[in-house]
Amino acid sequence: MKMINLKIDGTPVTVPEGTTILEAARAAGVKIPTLCFLKDINEIGACRMCVVEIKGARALQAACVYPVSEGLEVITNSEKVRKSRKITLELILSNHDRRCLECSRSQNCELQALSKELGVNEIRFPALNEKTLLPIDDLSPSVVRDPNKCVLCRRCVSVCKNVQTVGVIDTMERGYRTVVASPFGKSLADTPCVNCGQCIAVCPTGALTEKSDKSKVWAAISDPEKYVVFQTAPAVRFSIGEAFGMPQWSPPSEDSASTRFLTPTQARTLRSWKRAPSS
Amino acid sequence: MITVEQLNEIRKNSIPKVALRKKVFETRVPELQGDISGLLKEGNEKTYRAHILCCAGTGCKSSGSDKLREEFERVLEKYGLSDEVKIVKTGCFGLCAEGPIVVVYPEDAMYCKVGIEDVEDIVTEHIMNGRIVKRLLENYAAREKEGEITEEDLEGSTFFKKQMRIALHNCGRINPEDIEEYIAIDGYQALAKVLTQMTPDDVIKVMLDSGLRGRGGAGFPTGRKWMFAKASVSDQKYVCCNADEGDPGAFMDRSVLEGDPHEVLEAMAIAGYAIGANHGFIYVRAEYPTAVERLTIAIKQAEEYGILGDNIFGTDFSFRVELRLGAGAFVCGEETALMTSVEGHRGEPRPRPPFPAVKGLFAEPTILNNVETYANVPQIILKGADWFKAIGTEKSTGAKVFALGGKIKNTGLVEVPMGTTLREVVYDIGGGIPNGKKFKAAQTGGPSGGCIPASLIDTPIDYDSLIQIGSMMGSGGLIVMDEDTCMVDIAKFFLAFTVEESCGKCPPCRIGTKRMYDILDKITRGEGELKDIDDLYELADAIKSSALCGLGQTAPNPVLSTLRYFKDEYIAHVVDKKCPAGVCKALMQYTIDREKCIGCGKCARNCPADAISKTDYVAPGHKLPSMAIDQSKCLKCGACMEGCKFGAISKK
Numbered sequence A: 001m002k003m004i005n006l007k008i009d010g011t012p013v014t015v016p017e018g019t020t021i022l023e024a025a026r027a028a029g030v031k032i033p034t035l036c037f038l039k040d041i042n043e044i045g046a047c048r049m050c051v052v053e054i055k056g057a058r059a060l061q062a063a064c065v066y067p068v069s070e071g072l073e074v075i076t077n078s079e080k081v082r083k084s085r086k087i088t089l090e091l092i093l094s095n096h097d098r099r100c101l102e103c104s105r106s107q108n109c110e111l112q113a114l115s116k117e118l119g120v121n122e123i124r125f126p127a128l129n130e131k132t133l134l135p136i137d138d139l140s141p142s143v144v145r146d147p148n149k150c151v152l153c154r155r156c157v158s159v160c161k162n163v164q165t166v167g168v169i170d171t172m173e174r175g176y177r178t179v180v181a182s183p184f185g186k187s188l189a190d191t192p193c194v195n196c197g198q199c200i201a202v203c204p205t206g207a208l209t210e211k212s213d214k215s216k217v218w219a220a221i222s223d224p225e226k227y228v229v230f231q232t233a234p235a236v237r238f239s240i241g242e243a244f245g246m247p248q249w250s251p252p253s254e255d256s257a258s259t260r261f262l263t264p265t266q267a268r269t270l271r272s273w274k275r276a277p278s279s
Numbered sequence B: 001m002i003t004v005e006q007l008n009e010i011r012k013n014s015i016p017k018v019a020l021r022k023k024v025f026e027t028r029v030p031e032l033q034g035d036i037s038g039l040l041k042e043g044n045e046k047t048y049r050a051h052i053l054c055c056a057g058t059g060c061k062s063s064g065s066d067k068l069r070e071e072f073e074r075v076l077e078k079y080g081l082s083d084e085v086k087i088v089k090t091g092c093f094g095l096c097a098e099g100p101i102v103v104v105y106p107e108d109a110m111y112c113k114v115g116i117e118d119v120e121d122i123v124t125e126h127i128m129n130g131r132i133v134k135r136l137l138e139n140y141a142a143r144e145k146e147g148e149i150t151e152e153d154l155e156g157s158t159f160f161k162k163q164m165r166i167a168l169h170n171c172g173r174i175n176p177e178d179i180e181e182y183i184a185i186d187g188y189q190a191l192a193k194v195l196t197q198m199t200p201d202d203v204i205k206v207m208l209d210s211g212l213r214g215r216g217g218a219g220f221p222t223g224r225k226w227m228f229a230k231a232s233v234s235d236q237k238y239v240c241c242n243a244d245e246g247d248p249g250a251f252m253d254r255s256v257l258e259g260d261p262h263e264v265l266e267a268m269a270i271a272g273y274a275i276g277a278n279h280g281f282i283y284v285r286a287e288y289p290t291a292v293e294r295l296t297i298a299i300k301q302a303e304e305y306g307i308l309g310d311n312i313f314g315t316d317f318s319f320r321v322e323l324r325l326g327a328g329a330f331v332c333g334e335e336t337a338l339m340t341s342v343e344g345h346r347g348e349p350r351p352r353p354p355f356p357a358v359k360g361l362f363a364e365p366t367i368l369n370n371v372e373t374y375a376n377v378p379q380i381i382l383k384g385a386d387w388f389k390a391i392g393t394e395k396s397t398g399a400k401v402f403a404l405g406g407k408i409k410n411t412g413l414v415e416v417p418m419g420t421t422l423r424e425v426v427y428d429i430g431g432g433i434p435n436g437k438k439f440k441a442a443q444t445g446g447p448s449g450g451c452i453p454a455s456l457i458d459t460p461i462d463y464d465s466l467i468q469i470g471s472m473m474g475s476g477g478l479i480v481m482d483e484d485t486c487m488v489d490i491a492k493f494f495l496a497f498t499v500e501e502s503c504g505k506c507p508p509c510r511i512g513t514k515r516m517y518d519i520l521d522k523i524t525r526g527e528g529e530l531k532d533i534d535d536l537y538e539l540a541d542a543i544k545s546s547a548l549c550g551l552g553q554t555a556p557n558p559v560l561s562t563l564r565y566f567k568d569e570y571i572a573h574v575v576d577k578k579c580p581a582g583v584c585k586a587l588m589q590y591t592i593d594r595e596k597c598i599g600c601g602k603c604a605r606n607c608p609a610d611a612i613s614k615t616d617y618v619a620p621g622h623k624l625p626s627m628a629i630d631q632s633k634c635l636k637c638g639a640c641m642e643g644c645k646f647g648a649i650s651k652k
């Protein structure tokens, strides 16, 4: 394989041809922030968070899609680069529903993490208000889409179209009105969405979340008149685990989302119950 | 398939078709020099003694040229002249504001604003009696007085005189729907020369030597682009033509396609030979139905005549061209977005590198050139690089077409050597500013360009000079502004365009331009603060350096250039809350001078908002009480001021 020599922040780095600046930087231990990038799934250079300076180039370049070339000199952390990333982030936030405390992704959000990392402590533009907030689509049985939290990174679009080959969401409209949506503005519920949840898994923000039935479950558990039977999700291990060499009716892992949701006592009960049929 | 000999045969047989237009073609077609009466006896042209060329470009079509042509047919029929006079449908002449335009040969008399009622005169006076209908010549009276125009030199129009038509050389002179007229005036000779006498490297060398730079925007050297694509190794390569023409106000590409479509096909085939591609795509906006129609006819004819297709002129070079219609998104003129759109996806730019010359359309090596760029190619091949290089400036060779518009007398298309000064274009060709107003600025490069202030009117127009003063060539839009133009408002206008046309892929452009627009809007509403100007600079800087494609990277230019040359106007809006040009409605007031007002009440009757009423003040010497405007109701429409005969109302 042909090797390429370049310099990242003055340090010589050698990587195979075809590597991107982002990968080369990671290999060299240099951190470059990203938002839209998702290896192998979404490599489109859209969000401009990963911009770097390249010697000889007029504009900043997106590290996540820029292929290295011999003798390239990259600067990842200049004043210009930092300022650009921060303004871009500020712009994204200026078009974002910033009520983080009410968001299920709070503390587990890539956008929040980026804001902290880049030190965004003031946003000079007004927040979205009743007039500018878009309606939330919660008609699907499992996926809730909140366009006001969407940063238009398109990871969901790529995973839905290219990985799952379902393709029920894409970018609509253009410019400032651009949204990720289903054809003809339909609700996800009215599309052939297979409810796989991959879009939720890749979304960096709270724009795509699972529909929560927690309160229904709590209500059922606390109802003394009811016998409650659990089936946890993901149910794969439990139902077909043996096909993959696991013991029959394997319980879900300790840290699966649904197990975490249960109290320790309930989880213990669940495990003992799960073991019951095999004895 | 035809051979070069057969092409020459068609040429020879077709010359009689254009012989009556000797005046414009004799320098190019040696057979037309001297006496042509022999030629007129050949072919099926023998009975014609005059050609009436009617513009059928989009501009003239919308001013009624289709009806006009029918009327000519009717009147000629009436006088039994149908066999003696040929009506020829042409593409655009460039002087669209004066349309519909009709040119009568052999005299080359150009008639402007020809109405249905003028047809009878042209036929009875000019055709039957040989007397030019002077009143229909462009601005005849004035020009005759100046001695600019004589019976012998009807083309004396300065509008054309100072121009140098290269890309537009055939527009308005041939029938674009007849390949034989094109062949008669050396059409497809450049392709024949390239295929039979030159190697691909020779072609690229000529292009490099000519110094031709892209006319579509960035001004990249065409030869270099072809060289890179040739160097890419692949079985399949593509040649694309950018006919998206998204710049508001620009229409030179449309005119070339409507008036001279074969020129572009020929050039694309030459490019295909040079880089090793056998397939071409023309991406043309669907809003150009006439261009699409003419191109479709041209492609069909070129195939029927055996010029496009397999083994062209008996060589092993094959080339075909397909059309792709765009939906009119500005961003689809950007090269990678155009290719994405041709591939059938949402028209959005993709990151470069990889550059199209390496990985373009369908991931194959591709070149993309603009229509006007292509329109220069066959002539460069035929006349040589040195001929082309001698025109224009050292680094910007050749001529450039501009779409002259805005506050200028002669609007339309003008083609001038590169390096012509803005002053020459505005005053000598454009005829200056109407209504005795002062020239304030010119905007070039459309939404990606900038404003050139009056102090720089002697700037030569070429790629590098324009960049240096903060504007750019762009595709050649040239909008002239007079003293009544507010520069903040203009910046806002262009930004509104980019906000609308941003594809939405990257945040700096998608959100950043909107935030800049919001700030400008706030300033024009009179709510601006000084900090807003700092924010404009900061946002502009960030967007320019971080946006994904050229649209975003250049979007702040109109704001930056107006800030550079007209900062005082911004300050006036922000600090003094005044719009010096009197455009921004929120910043001006109509007021009635109570001493001058005679109380007639006409203003109150004109006011659509009922904002004007009587006061209790009667000025000395007047009988009725004066009127006053309730500023909270006033719409700032100006109807009151227009109607006041006593000059009592003013705008501040």
Ligand SMILES: Cc1cc2nc3c(=O)[nH]c(=O)nc-3n(C[C@H](O)[C@H](O)[C@H](O)COP(=O)(O)O)c2cc1C
Pocket: B213, B214, B215, B216, B217, B218, B219, B220, B222, B242, B243, B244, B245, B246, B247, B330, B331, B332, B333, B334, B335, B336, B368, B369, B370, B371, B373, B374, B475, B549, B550, B551
């Ligand atoms: C937003 C945007 C719009 C553009 N629109 C056009 C267009 O309408 N026509 C065109 O020829 N070039 C347009 N360009 C320039 C093209 O990207 C490309 O540079 C050009 O077509 C190359 O041809 P040339 O080298 O012959 O000029 C545009 C560029 C940008 C960034």
Ligand code: SF4
Pocket: A149, A150, A151, A152, A153, A154, A155, A156, A157, A180, A199, A202, A203, A204, A205, A207, A208
């Ligand atoms: S919904 Fe999430 S994953 Fe999809 S584009 Fe928006 S932010 Fe990205």
Ligand code: SF4
Pocket: B331, B349, B501, B502, B503, B504, B505, B506, B507, B509, B510, B547, B548, B549, B550, B551, B552, B553
């Ligand atoms: S700069 Fe604008 S038009 Fe270009 S990719 Fe970004 S959003 Fe789209």
Ligand code: FES
Pocket: A033, A034, A035, A036, A037, A044, A045, A046, A047, A048, A049, A050, A051, A062, A063, A064, A065
């Ligand atoms: S992470 Fe590179 S552009 Fe989004």
